[in-house]
Amino acid sequence: MEKDCIIQTEKQKEKLENEESVQEKKEVKKEPLYVLQETVSEKDMIKEASLKYALKRQGEYTLEDYYALPDDQRVELIDGVIYDMAAPNMAHQTAATAITVQLNNYINSRGGKCFAYSAPVDVQLDGNNRTMVQPDVLVICDKDKIIKRCIYGAPDLVVEILSPSSARKDLTVKLAKYIGAGVREYWVIDLRLEKVIVYDIEHECRTTIYGMNKHIPVQIFDGDCQISFDGIMELLRSILNSPEPDENE
Numbered sequence: 586m587e588k589d590c591i592i593q594t595e596k597q598k599e600k601l602e603n604e605e606s607v608q609e610k611k612e613v614k615k616e617p618l619y620v621l622q623e624t625v626s627e628k629d630m631i632k633e634a635s636l637k638y639a640l641k642r643q644g645e646y647t648l649e650d651y652y653a654l655p656d657d658q659r660v661e662l663i664d665g666v667i668y669d670m671a672a673p674n675m676a677h678q679t680a681a682t683a684i685t686v687q688l689n690n691y692i693n694s695r696g697g698k699c700f701a702y703s704a705p706v707d708v709q710l711d712g713n714n715r716t717m718v719q720p721d722v723l724v725i726c727d728k729d730k731i732i733k734r735c736i737y738g739a740p741d742l743v744v745e746i747l748s749p750s751s752a753r754k755d756l757t758v759k760l761a762k763y764i765g766a767g768v769r770e771y772w773v774i775d776l777r778l779e780k781v782i783v784y785d786i787e788h789e790c791r792t793t794i795y796g797m798n799k800h801i802p803v804q805i806f807d808g809d810c811q812i813s814f815d816g817i818m819e820l821l822r823s824i825l826n827s828p829e830p831d832e833n834e
Contacts, residue, residue: 590764590790643667648714659705662717663758670719671750673704676776676824680746681721683817688724688742688803691810699726699741707735710766718759721746724805739766741805746774760784770804776821 641650644665651662659670673681681703688701701724708718717735722744725731730738743763745755755773763771764786771784779797784790785804795801797818802808814821 590760590784590786590792646715648709648717651717659719661719662715663754663762665715668754669750671748673721673746673748674824676821677721677746677748679817679821679824680774680776680814681744683814684722684744684812687812688722688810691803691806692724697726698728699724700728700731702736708740709735709737710739710762712738716762718762720744726805739763739768741768742770742772742803743768744772744774746776764790772801777825779818 646662646665646667648662650667651660654660659672661668661670685701685703691697692699692701701722703722704719706719706723708720708723710716710718720740720743722742723736723740724742725736726741727738730736730740745751745759747755760771760773769787771786773782773784774780774797775782776797781795781797781801783793783795783801783804785792788804797814800811800813803810803812
């Protein structure tokens, strides 16, 4: 199944590249999908983290090292490798909050037993001491996995919002980890292209790309719950296109 998902990811990337080419021909000025950029590679992220955490070699770190870091240092630990995490921007936070609110509203309106959370929430994905991730949004339907310090085990739904520093990790390393750990559904959101890639992992990893102008069905709820970005798209575009203030003025 993991191989099938990766193959489908390559096909979706090719489709998005074609869409980007069409946009350029129409002189629509949008930045390309982060995963297609070469600005920050997974190798660069690991190298940068290695310089900061030089006590061990990458691949040898454990939860003991993770918990020893300062509280204000945002990292993820995946298979013993420490990845630095940039602080999310306001567009990122706006989208994550909107998704979490809609998920919890749906769950509560039906007396459901699931819970939706947004980052920062530690997820000890494999139940071992070599991996701890912080998804942007997650849904957990097994309350026994919710312990005091973290989510212990695989969430049912995971959502990651792409940034230049996280795109390759989200679409390669994390995709493979989530499949292997038993995550049922995985969303990857590109705010600049206004696209959402949905990996329906528990149904043969069916992969679908949605525009953010669509109501997107949540497969773990059989499509009955649908996420809408209608109420925040204008704000998201405004944030993404806002200039940085001139601090010299």
